[in-house]
Amino acid sequence: MTHPLYGTTAIAGVGLRQYKRGAAPLPERSVLVEAVLAACADAGFDPAEIDGFVSYGDDHNEPVRLMPELGIRELRWSSAVWGGGGGGIAGAFGVAASAILTGQATAVVIFRALVEGSSGRLSAAVMAHHLTDHLLAAGVVSPAQVCAIRATRLFDHHGVPRDIVEDLVRASYYHGNRNPEAVSFGQDFDIESLRRSRMIAEPFRLFDCSRENDGAGALLMVAADRARDLAKPPVYLLGCAQGAEAGWGDLLENDAADLYATAGFRPVAKRLYADTGLTPADIDVVQLYENFDAQGVMSLIDHGFCSHESAADVIRFDNLIADGGKLPVNTSGGNLAQGFIHGIGLPIEAVRQLRGESANPVAGARTCLLAGGPGSPTVSSAIFANRFD
Amino acid sequence: MTRSSGADAPYWQGLADGKLLFPRCTGCDRWMWPAGHRCGSCGAVGVTWTERAMTAAIFSWTRTWHRFALTESLDLPFTSIVAEVDDCGIRLLGRLDDPDRIDPVIGEPLTGRIGTTVIRTGVGTDPIPTIIWSRLA
Numbered sequence: 001m002t003h004p005l006y007g008t009t010a011i012a013g014v015g016l017r018q019y020k021r022g023a024a025p026l027p028e029r030s031v032l033v034e035a036v037l038a039a040c041a042d043a044g045f046d047p048a049e050i051d052g053f054v055s056y057g058d059d060h061n062e063p064v065r066l067m068p069e070l071g072i073r074e075l076r077w078s079s080a081v082w083g084g085g086g087g088g089i090a091g092a093f094g095v096a097a098s099a100i101l102t103g104q105a106t107a108v109v110i111f112r113a114l115v116e117g118s119s120g121r122l123s124a125a126v127m128a129h130h131l132t133d134h135l136l137a138a139g140v141v142s143p144a145q146v147c148a149i150r151a152t153r154l155f156d157h158h159g160v161p162r163d164i165v166e167d168l169v170r171a172s173y174y175h176g177n178r179n180p181e182a183v184s185f186g187q188d189f190d191i192e193s194l195r196r197s198r199m200i201a202e203p204f205r206l207f208d209c210s211r212e213n214d215g216a217g218a219l220l221m222v223a224a225d226r227a228r229d230l231a232k233p234p235v236y237l238l239g240c241a242q243g244a245e246a247g248w249g250d251l252l253e254n255d256a257a258d259l260y261a262t263a264g265f266r267p268v269a270k271r272l273y274a275d276t277g278l279t280p281a282d283i284d285v286v287q288l289y290e291n292f293d294a295q296g297v298m299s300l301i302d303h304g305f306c307s308h309e310s311a312a313d314v315i316r317f318d319n320l321i322a323d324g325g326k327l328p329v330n331t332s333g334g335n336l337a338q339g340f341i342h343g344i345g346l347p348i349e350a351v352r353q354l355r356g357e358s359a360n361p362v363a364g365a366r367t368c369l370l371a372g373g374p375g376s377p378t379v380s381s382a383i384f385a386n387r388f389d
Numbered sequence: 390m391t392r393s394s395g396a397d398a399p400y401w402q403g404l405a406d407g408k409l410l411f412p413r414c415t416g417c418d419r420w421m422w423p424a425g426h427r428c429g430s431c432g433a434v435g436v437t438w439t440e441r442a443m444t445a446a447i448f449s450w451t452r453t454w455h456r457f458a459l460t461e462s463l464d465l466p467f468t469s470i471v472a473e474v475d476d477c478g479i480r481l482l483g484r485l486d487d488p489d490r491i492d493p494v495i496g497e498p499l500t501g502r503i504g505t506t507v508i509r510t511g512v513g514t515d516p517i518p519t520i521i522w523s524r525l526a
């Protein structure tokens with residue numbers, strides 16, 4: 001039986017506003033309003049008809065406060081996915097679709113806004129979820145250090161070669177170089193700049209880490225049949241899964257030994273593929289949340305694109321780029337090279353890629369996987385498509 | 390929540406008294422960490438706080454070079470580890486004596502002593518008791 005989420009809702013419009021960290025020209029809510037208006041303009045949709053919102057990662061903008069500026073007549077749905085990191089980003093689409101499919105809302109905006117002057121540093125906000133005296137006493141106070149400890153285990157215990165992260169970083173900058181909206185647009189990236197960047201927490205140097213931007217992103221979701229009447233071709237949600245399995249979570253580093261150096265996606269990916277009837281071989285493009293490059297590698301492994309043993313064969317620059325790669329990843333540049341507004345640029349690129357609007361188009365792409373923030377206690381993933389059987 | 394009010398309060402009190410104490414399920418003897426009050430395996434409520442020796446093995450590690458807020462009392466670089474404590478399998482976050490910056494090896498045996506990490510915030514200083522681990526010579 002076809003899963004109820006399969007192709008029944010669609011993204012009709014996307015809007016993105018991105019600035020250098022600390023350089024947004026407007027307060028956070030105003031930047032968000034602009035992104036929502038852009039998504040509606042993209043779809044040819046009257047913003048007054050929005051009746052729902054979903055976010056993730058502790059966004060500070062309670063949707064009801066957006067109503068006056070957007071001219072919304074009646075709000076029927078506002079919710080968020082739990083967790084302080086980017087783990088919930090893909091799950092937000094499942095929540096929005098659930099609201100639409102159960103008749104509780106008809107036009108739902110999935111959004112994330114982050115302007116440092118309004119919300120402070122993202123890393124500090126994420127960490128506030130997890131900081132305990134156990135972490136403080138060990139000097140472990142940042143997502144970078146938490147993820148570095150897991151990365152060490154991936155490399156030293158599971159034997160994944162350290163240098164494959166460089167291929168992921170190079171592919172990200174290759175795409176960013178060609179994307180006019182990316183922070184790295186027009187910049188030739190030399191891998192030596194990663195190798196020489198300052199050490200943050202071993203094994204991570206600065207360029208192994210995604211660096212925050214100011215901005216906001218918004219995606220308008222409606223029922224699939226309604227999307228077909230709007231301005232742009234629909235990008236359908238085929239499936240979405242969120243959660244965690246026993247032995248994973250906020251466990252003071254006591255995750256099950258075989259899960260410790262994963263990104264937490266094994267049960268989510270398994271359910272997502274089962275619900276959609278798809279396999280990793282059916283995925284044409286991946287938008288991969290990489291807070292840190294090693295966590296991106298773990299996420300690709302969790303989603304079945306490779307194993308510890310085959311990682312070095314699959315995670316190769318030539319294989320990851322839009323021009324001829326079999327596993328094109330982060331075709332906008334991703335969090336590393338396009339810009340990092342808590343990951344919201346990734347689903348927007350998924351939509352653009354499936355419409356043929358990407359700066360790095362993948363020829364004939366039908367499906368795109370969105371993998372949420374790796375290593376979060378609650379993680380989520382989703383699959384989008386521009387057509388389906 | 391403070392160190393004296395959480396489910397792991399006896400752990401912190403133990404360190405203050407010079408002992409490493411962990412909670413163990415009264416129903417099935419399973420070690421329960423993070424500390425809680427109910428065992429999800431057998432359903433029993435209640436734990437017995439049980440002492441373990443301060444010996445462990447390296448499970449993973451990072452050496453920090455960037456000055457993150459709240460680490461001001463630690464000289465850079467400093468090495469943080471996950472230590473798997475012997476005879477219970479519980480993993481603890483801790484600090485490693487690493488004066489010569491020798492990369493730790495997973496599985497390496499460790500011995501611990503109780504020290505403190507001082508956290509300085511806008512409202513004062515908080516010395517948190519913690520185990521400082523050393524590699525066996």
Ligand SMILES: [Zn+2]
Nearest residue numbers: 414417428431
């Ligand atoms: Zn029990």
